[in-house]
Amino acid sequence: MGPIDHVHGFGACESRNPSQCLTGHGRARYHQSVRSIGALLGKPACSNASTSAGGKLAGPGGCSTMEQKNMLNLYFHATPNSMKVAVLLEELELPFDLSPVDIFKGEQHAPEFRAVNPNGKVPAMVDGDVTIFDSHAILLYLAEKHGKFLPSELKNKAVMLSWLQFVATGLSPFSGQAIHFLHYAPEDIAYAKNRYVKEAERHYSVLDHRLAQARYLAGDEYTIADMALWGWAASAGYVFGQKGLGDYPNVMRFMDEVTKRPAVQRALDIKAKHTFKAELDTETRRAMFPQNETVAA
Template identity: 55%
Template sequence: MLKFYFNGAPNPNKVALFLEESGLPFEPVPVDTRKGDQFKPEFLKVNPNGKVPAIDDDGVFVFDSNAILLYLAEKTGKFLPPATPKNRAQMLSWLMFVASGIGPYSGQAVHFKHFAPKDLEYAHDRYQFEAHRHYGILNDHLAGSKYMVGDTYTIVDMAFWGWARMVPFVLGDDALTKYPNVKRLLDEVSARPAAARAIALKDKFTFKTEMDDEARNIMFRHLKTKAA
């Protein structure tokens, strides 16, 4: 059975959504990143980058949430757009846009907004600007498209959803009012029963919630290295 290494963060939620939508049987394996589970040898064998999510599909290891989505979609034939060169080009382009733009810039925006020392104004402003810019591109695209790839609900919408539901935490409580088309698709995906199950998956396990010194040293190892 497929093993799904996860926690409740945006990137694992994308894969959880696919698994819940597709009905693929899987074994959830919690990875508590505030306790350092991501650095255990048994997990690094699956993902040498030490990040969640990852999957072990009967000995086939796949890591990076977007790679996992594409792998599972192609394996099952589910949640792909109609098979035309144009649709595949659009799917890959927008999936990589989420992978290389939305995810990293949202993640850095969160870091400098909520966790970094408060005197780093330049870094905070840069990542807030870039995150807003990326969501603006999504908003403009969705003004003329029901889903991320035409009229078909695909893995790109799942990738979008993983981070879009975090926009208030990334950019502020009122940020979605600036991006009505993003909110429209976010609300539609979030209303799907599979989305509720994907979010609730983490509640079956106990994850550390405190961002204490131990967790901070594990998650932000550059601080520990600098202090040493």
């Protein structure tokens, strides 16, 4: 895979791996090798995952007593959903450990990871004696725990929750299915591609209208709903191709502003430091879509 170019900041993505389309302006960078999740869980490697973290960090299986500095451990692949959580952790300036999970290699199916998330999906997080999975569950948990990026007034909180769930139940699954049928499906199914791309377009139109009325989804206050939107909108070029978000100027304005935030840049730096498998080969298809193996058989 070559570098990924973006048009107008959030435009076309040349990669077949959607995780590589998650970046702000310019090119995505991959420099650091990643040990498998099995190796990490068996013999943990401690490395600094966050610019806000100090000292030595623990791997997912835990390190020596002297190395266990942070209660938070994020299980991560550079997907839209994982990046939402990385942004919030950086916004909160929390020290955390990061355990890469290479979903193209099938590491999400390892028994050790399934003990953290029985659904075998990233992100997942361990916070001391708390284990939590699903990106929006993690966003809500962290925002509630730390009392930040969540409106205090019930009326404003209702607005924020509405848009947070709009991303969770609408933009996210329709974008994901559009990506699947555009780039991963073994058959070219015109109906499926049209349905999911059109639904993604419809959701972005709703978002564009909202952001024409307000600076952020919940109004004037930057919240976890905005982080959730950023996670998926940063990969819009993988759905819409060369035009990217060009049809949605208010979403573009929003994305330009949010991407410039120092915490978002730090989250992008975390992504850039980790190399994940990019080839869409038999191993990847088996790992990502195991249900299709039964159909093929």
